Amino acid sequence: MRHPLASLAALVVLLSPHLNAGIGAQGQPLSASDVTSVRSIVGGVAPQWSPDGTRLLIGGALGGSDLWTIPAAGGLPASLDIQLGEIAFLQSHQPKYAPNGQWLSYISNRNGPAELFVRSLRDGTELQLTNLGGRINSYSWSPDGNSIAFAGDKFGHFDVFTVSVPGKAVVRLTNDTRYEVFPTWTPDGKRVVYARMDDRWLEHEVLELSAVGDGQPRTIVKDVDFFDYQAGGNFGYSLVSPDGSTLLFRSHRSGWINYWVVPMAGGVPRPIAAEAANQSGARWSPDGKSILYQALWNGTQDLRVVAATGGAPRVLAKPDGMGVISNAEWSPDGRQVSFTSESPTEAADLFVVNAAGGAPRRLTTSSTATHVASRLITPKKVSYKSPDGLTIQAYLYEPTLAPGGKAPGILFIHGGPTSSFNDTYQAQVQYLTMRGYAVLLPNIRGSSGYGKVFEDANNGCWGRCDLLDVTAGVEFLKTLPYIEPTRMGITGTSYGGCMSLAAAAFAPGVFQAAIAASGYGDWLHFHAEQELRHVKLVEYEFGDLPQATDKYRMASPIFFMKDIQTPIMLIHGVGAQLPRSVASALFADRLEMNYKPFTYKTYPNENYYIRRRDNIQVMLGDMVAYFDQHLKDGMREPARARGGAR
Secondary structure: OOOOOHHHHHHHHHHHHHHOOOOOOOOOOOOHHHHOOOOOOOOOOOOEEOOOOOEEEEEOOOOOOOEEEEEOOOOOOEEOOOOOOOOOOOOOOOOEEOOOOOEEEEEEOOOOOOEEEEEEOOOOOEEEOOOOOOOEEEEEEOOOOOEEEEEEOOOOOOEEEEEEOOOOOEEEOOOOOOOEEEEEEOOOOOEEEEEEEOOOOOOEEEEEEEOOOOOOOEEEEEEOOOOOOOOOOOOOOOEEOOOOOEEEEEEOOOOOOEEEEEEOOOOOOEEOOOOOOEEEEEEEOOOOOEEEEEEEEOOEEEEEEEEOOOOOOEEEEOOOOOOEEEEEEEOOOOOEEEEEEEEOOEEEEEEEEEOOOOOOEEOOOOOOOHHHHOOOOOOEEEEEEOOOOOEEEEEEEOOOOOOOOOEEEEEEEOOOOOOOOOOOOOHHHHHHHOOOOEEEEEEOOOOOOOOHHHHOOOOOOOOOHHHHHHHHHHHHHHOOOOEEEEEEEEEEEOHHHHHHHHHHHHOOOOOOEEEEEOOOOOHHHHHHHOOHHHHHHHHHHHOOOOOOHHHHHHOOHHHHHHHOOOOEEEEEEOOOOOOOOHHHHHHHHHHHHOOOOEEEEEEOOOOOOOOOHHHHHHHHHHHHHHHHHHHOOOOOOOHHHOOOOO
16 A cells, blocks of 8 residues: 655655755764764665565655555655554564465554564455464464464463464464574475574574474474574574475584574585675575575675585675675565665665676665765774784774864774674764764674684673773774873773773773763672573673672672772663663662762663664763763873873
């Protein structure tokens, strides 16, 4: 169904760079509104092809609906008039076309707990398929489009169910206290394939079971030593080849996250394209002869195709310079591939390329005003050595300064900590750099994308061993001629907030200001009061309590208040589900008790993080004001104090 304003809304988005040409004074830094205006038209939905191959589904960044479609040949988007609501963690909307083209499915919590819904593509009729009252974290359509297999936690742990469409008949297939998640189907529709996780979320067993629930499950392959913080989402769906003979799955067994295949009957797995890079988003071609996947190389991600029988992969699309290609999907006939592409100065847009190769065709142009796009800062990729010899890769954002001018430095730390900075847009960093700060984004030890040894290098020593990479980043900044060496700040969200607190406590005097967003300073408290996935994370990283109490305590800045010399700003979201941040409030109370300088501010109508655009804009102003107060105060220090107390 076409929304009456769809053509107008799309036209504004597609033409906005031309409509806004010349707006704004080139000499002034972009406003908070400007830097937060760089948003993808594709939205938060992975684009996918309609079963007939004529259109692609995208998210609701155009407004008026949470889902839109756009012609695969190019043209104006059309609204589906669907409001999905907000989804909590372990769930997402996951809109998917039924293979028979009759339905569009999605998860929504607009009537209470998140449930499965379908919308008829013939007459627009909507049906709520499930009424389980729990979470649904993954699902897939049967090949004939008459059933959906899904993983739900109605009984306190994730089991695999099926539901008929449109009949709504639910059948429970599995019953195990371990998590059983991410179900898919064999091509004949007779069996369901799913992953079973061990109690530590470290090992995965891929099994198949009759789709009608009779008989016992059979193990196809086992995978070990792959910690799955996302309750099965990192391991993801194991995909059966179109001829039903081979299983494709993700594994860390080579020391990198690569894709492997194994016969459905069992046997020895082999990698499809062994690489010293993390691979993601693999898809069988419709004819089963090729496998599509994305490969991440020090923050840059390209798109590759490899023969199902193995061999050297072929690069199908790559960024022009820095960038990240994601969300790749085969067209139903296998002749084309769709994908999104973004960069540090561009929001994600949708492209289509011929599977045989050639220049991609752009289907969307996200709305970024010319006066914004022309003044965004492209970072440099740099590297430096940590004291114990590790090489740390980083992004450096450099400000424009007057001749002879000096800039304070800021270390910007990512969350996770098993995550990474990649070639994507960073609104906060753009805002800070445009106001005279040099900002360094290091992928410190513990970051993903650099091999499992590097990823595990901060296990058991959060805020201590990885802090070496942060303080080495400070020393790197000091080698730059335009840096003011006695004015250094640190900030970040989630684990970046935790590291900001750790830096204040464990590297006293190195930083003259710290802003911790949604951070934690007490890992013992974290273990006692956080949700299950976070508990699994710290148990994987530190060990089980009470045996590992000393490790938890040594990594917790709250127990080292006396050493803090850095002024700290604590910021956090608050909302109906989280009326106040217990963790940040406790840390603020402890700072107050120890006469340490701090500021504590929360932002309304949020949950744990600060995500609303209006709040982010206020937060950016608050951050700059705080850094200006402490890093641009003009205070002179005696020579003996420079470089920080030791």
